[in-house]
Amino acid sequence: MRLGPSRAPLLVALLTAAGLGMPQYAHAAERSTLVGDPSGWRTRTADAGLSVQLFANLFPSWKLRGGATDEGGELGHSASYDLLVHADLGELAGMRGTTLLLHVKGQYDRNVNRDVGAISDPIDDADFDEPIYVDQLWAQQSFLGGRLRLRAGFLEQQTVFDRNAYANSEDLQFLGTFLDNGLVPLPNGLGIALIAAPTPWLELALGVVDGDNRPGRLGFDTAFDDVDSLTVHAEATFRASLRGPNGELPGNYRLGVYRDGRERVRFGTTQTRRGAWGAYLSFDQLVLREASAGGSPEGLGVFARAGRADPDTSAVEWLWSLGVSYLGLLPGRAQDTLALGLYQAIASDRFRAAHDPAFDRETGFELYYALALRPGLVVTPDLQWILDPGPTGAGRNAVIATLRVRLSF
Amino acid sequence: MPPWLAICGTAGVLLLVSGGCSLPAEERHERPLDAASEKEAHAVHSERLRRVMQSLDELARERLPQSLDVGAMREARLREVGRVAREIAARAGSIPAAAGAAEPEMFRDLVARTEDFQQRALALAASAEAGDARAAREKARALEDACTGCHEQFRPAHRSR
Numbered sequence: 169m170r171l172g173p174s175r176a177p178l179l180v181a182l183l184t185a186a187g188l189g190m191p192q193y194a195h196a197a198e199r200s201t202l203v204g205d206p207s208g209w210r211t212r213t214a215d216a217g218l219s220v221q222l223f224a225n226l227f228p229s230w231k232l233r234g235g236a237t238d239e240g241g242e243l244g245h246s247a248s249y250d251l252l253v254h255a256d257l258g259e260l261a262g263m264r265g266t267t268l269l270l271h272v273k274g275q276y277d278r279n280v281n282r283d284v285g286a287i288s289d290p291i292d293d294a295d296f297d298e299p300i301y302v303d304q305l306w307a308q309q310s311f312l313g314g315r316l317r318l319r320a321g322f323l324e325q326q327t328v329f330d331r332n333a334y335a336n337s338e339d340l341q342f343l344g345t346f347l348d349n350g351l352v353p354l355p356n357g358l359g360i361a362l363i364a365a366p367t368p369w370l371e372l373a374l375g376v377v378d379g380d381n382r383p384g385r386l387g388f389d390t391a392f393d394d395v396d397s398l399t400v401h402a403e404a405t406f407r408a409s410l411r412g413p414n415g416e417l418p419g420n421y422r423l424g425v426y427r428d429g430r431e432r433v434r435f436g437t438t439q440t441r442r443g444a445w446g447a448y449l450s451f452d453q454l455v456l457r458e459a460s461a462g463g464s465p466e467g468l469g470v471f472a473r474a475g476r477a478d479p480d481t482s483a484v485e486w487l488w489s490l491g492v493s494y495l496g497l498l499p500g501r502a503q504d505t506l507a508l509g510l511y512q513a514i515a516s517d518r519f520r521a522a523h524d525p526a527f528d529r530e531t532g533f534e535l536y537y538a539l540a541l542r543p544g545l546v547v548t549p550d551l552q553w554i555l556d557p558g559p560t561g562a563g564r565n566a567v568i569a570t571l572r573v574r575l576s577f
Numbered sequence: 578m579p580p581w582l583a584i585c586g587t588a589g590v591l592l593l594v595s596g597g598c599s600l601p602a603e604e605r606h607e608r609p610l611d612a613a614s615e616k617e618a619h620a621v622h623s624e625r626l627r628r629v630m631q632s633l634d635e636l637a638r639e640r641l642p643q644s645l646d647v648g649a650m651r652e653a654r655l656r657e658v659g660r661v662a663r664e665i666a667a668r669a670g671s672i673p674a675a676a677g678a679a680e681p682e683m684f685r686d687l688v689a690r691t692e693d694f695q696q697r698a699l700a701l702a703a704s705a706e707a708g709d710a711r712a713a714r715e716k717a718r719a720l721e722d723a724c725t726g727c728h729e730q731f732r733p734a735h736r737s738r
Contacts, residue, residue: 254641415711
């Protein structure tokens with residue numbers, strides 16, 4: 169299927185306008201799902217401390233121009249689902265401060281990622297075909313009134329580190345990898361995380377996880393073979409609570425360092441090495457709260473990230489991103505989100521010298537409007553423009569349009 | 578990790594603890610109060626409210642998957658806050674008699690404080706039932722101030738008797 173590049177903004181505008189024409193459901197139904205609350209089952213289990221949630225995400229995409237392949241349009245598709253079970257064992261069984269999380273997931277197809285050929289996948293979570301696998305399974309115990317939490321099991325470090333209120337989920341927010349997360353390696357595997365909140369405004373997190381695990385694997389064969397393969401994160405989060413005319417304006421300012429336990433090839437050599445170090449910053453801040461927002465975070469939020477990775481083993485040495493996100497911008501559309509993000513990935517000199525001096529930097533823009541059409545159904549027209557997609561100098565400026573459909577059951 | 582192993586393991590753990598799930602939270606936490614004195618009930622409700630509020634705060638700080646709808650879990654906790662706050666308000670009227678204030682002036686002061694305490698508990702219940710976690714925290718702090726003020730005033734005398 170071929171679509172002219174000039175039609176992309178028109179297509180996105182038409183889809184958004186069609187969605188805006190539909191009435192939005194009442195705010196009280198925000199937490200509702202497509203199946204609702206049959207016989208009060210969902211409410212009863214939630215009150216008992218058990219939460220079972222199922223989501224499906226569909227990502228039909230069009231690469232309208234440019235990228236790694238020819239100039240023509242390419243149609244792609246990927247999908248994923250998430251089954252999440254969260255149990256508060258304090259409520260369920262009197263085991264105070266103990267929680268359990270199971271996250272089962274499946275995904276298929278690579279969408280248009282290969283056609284675009286960018287370092288930052290325009291459609292995150294389109295990495296491989298796996299009908300079902302365990303993404304997370306961990307238990308957590310809190311101590312000292314919740315000021316200290318110890319989590320152990322099969323962890324997804326993206327849940328713990330380099331978080332961001334406005335740019336951290338391809339299912340809900342930006343689709344592009346470099347807007348969801350920076351350069352930080354966030355493997356899934358056996359590990360532990362310790363989170364301490366000594367004061368209400370400071371939180372410290374330390375995590376150790378197996379850097380060698382692969383999707384679908386239990387990880388016992390790689391987790392304990394070599395200390396050198398452990399990926400370690402340390403992060404400090406400063407919580408700001410500014411006072412605005414319409415109430416509190418929460419914000420989070422994170423500073424982190426990591427040690428990458430994966431085995432990486434050193435550019436220009438045949439040697440490999442583990443233990444590359446990197447550092448990152450990530451902040452989000454609500455800057456404008458709407459007067460009618462009440463307890464909901466309606467308003468304008470801003471975010472930014474920056475990071476540096478090891479130039480010997482990472483094609484991208486520096487990465488920065490920033491953007492804005494507005495929840496409830498249009499009257500009567502309190503649950504819609506309009507967001508714009510921008511990233512720039514700057515190549516490592518050593519990578520350029522070894523592979524392609526023509527690749528200097530990749531820059532991407534992403535604009536989306538998440539339409540909450542009915543309880544449990546969010547449709548998001550999304551437009552991305554990637555300039556000089558790497559990691560070679562041959563990639564041509566690419567335009568990608570996506571219509572994300574998220575179903576909550 | 579083989580999904581069947583994780584799913585069976587989690588299901589097993591949940592089955593093991595499902596004894597606690599067989600009754601609604603209200604019955605599990607409140608049934609022991611049936612035979613309790615008003616003083617004991619007041620203490621247990623206060624402790625229960627403190628724990629649920631703490632759990633609400635922990636949830637706000639928790640690092641969970643972005644996909645997870647934390648709002649549904651927050652609403653469940655707020656429902657519990659509202660229910661316990663209403664229970665506290667309903668039993669507040671018995672505090673002056675249960676405290677056993679001997680002097681009339683002290684008793685009048687205790688009644689006035691109790692009425693204020695009751696109103697604050699009802700305000701907390703209303704915020705929690707409206708699903709407004711931010712307002713509920715503020716109202717809970719106001720209720721805690723009433724608790725502290727009353728206990729500081731009357732507990733030392735109560736203990737000395």
